[in-house]
Amino acid sequence: MAFRFELVSPERRLASREAEAVGIPGVEGDLTAMPAHAPFLTVLRPGLVTVTAGGDSTAYFVSGGFAEITPEAVTVLAEEAVERSEVTREMLDRLIAAAEKAADSAGEDTRIAAQQRLSDFRTLAAQLAG
């Protein structure tokens, strides 16, 4: 069984294809969506979206955003997204620097979220480098 997977960034549609399962880095934990999943909406943390189709799997790096899951489709709306193989050290450094800045200047109520985001980026960078 397959369903539709779409990855969209503000500037363009990055992927639109059939998939059997989609792994999503949700803000409250990773999840895998399969066809006929209940309607679900989650915010993403920085991480990898993995799309499995016909035994192959492709990973996309997303810097955050949200995912909309319906029984027929998964739509990932990411602010920044590229295929895993295209992730560069400079890109990660830039995102980490931006997250650091955000964490430093964050107010009382947003500091925890900003720090969480920074540590997510660092974990991910280590994971991708290794």
Add this chain to the structure above:
Amino acid sequence: MPSLKDLKIRIESVKSTRKITSAMKMVAAAKLRRAQEAAEAARPYAERMEAVLANLARGAAGSETAPRLLKGTGRDDTHLLIVATAERGLCGGFNSSIVRLAKAHAARLVAEGKTVKILTVGRKGREQLRREWGRHLVHHVDLAGVRTVGYAHAADIAREVLARFDAGEFDVATLFFSEFRSVLSQIPQARQLIPASFDEAAGADAPNYEYEPDEEAILADLLPRSVATQIFRALLENAASEQGARMAAMDNATRNAGEMINKLTIQYNRSRQAAITKELIEIISGAEAL
């Protein structure tokens, strides 16, 4: 009566002007195509975002704890007008029509006793607003070195706007830009950004989602992004409108130059013939006198 030489110089100068305007027209046409493609490509994201938000906003509409970006500050005293125009001129009435709409809006607000603050994006809008509304300009975003607007630019503008909102500098934000309909028609628009307003119909048929985290947390996360998305869309529409308007203006200019060249050429030929005839008469009457 200008001399033959003067006429010749003028014809040459109009011809080179025509060359420039027709080149600008072709450049604008090529850029327009790219701008339209960019606007097209950005549509899926904006539409999904809008649908999801409209759905969430309906649920949170009556809530006491709804984010301030949705329910507003509870006041309506200070308005921020974000006026997005082009960096360059020579594009017909494109910049002026946006500025005119913004000025009318600002004048109405002032007449109602409200405070108006203006944030300009693009040099042309700032120049036109400076004289009358100079005191109200609070910030300017320069996109002069930018060849194609990216989401990052919109995100920067959104950050600036949101920081000012968080600091309590204004209650309502309205965005002014020009919507691209066709090469011949670009319509200046005003859209309210803060508090967020949604089309009633958008997202009405959405299924009953489960949310993670809860609806209000998602809403609080998405609303700032939505501000950036809407600014991005406005910038893309503006880019397409600007090139469309420039194309139409340059097409007109090229045609006018052509007409002028024809007129000057006729004048040149007439004067040349008149001069020849005069010389002939002089020679003939000279010969007859002998």
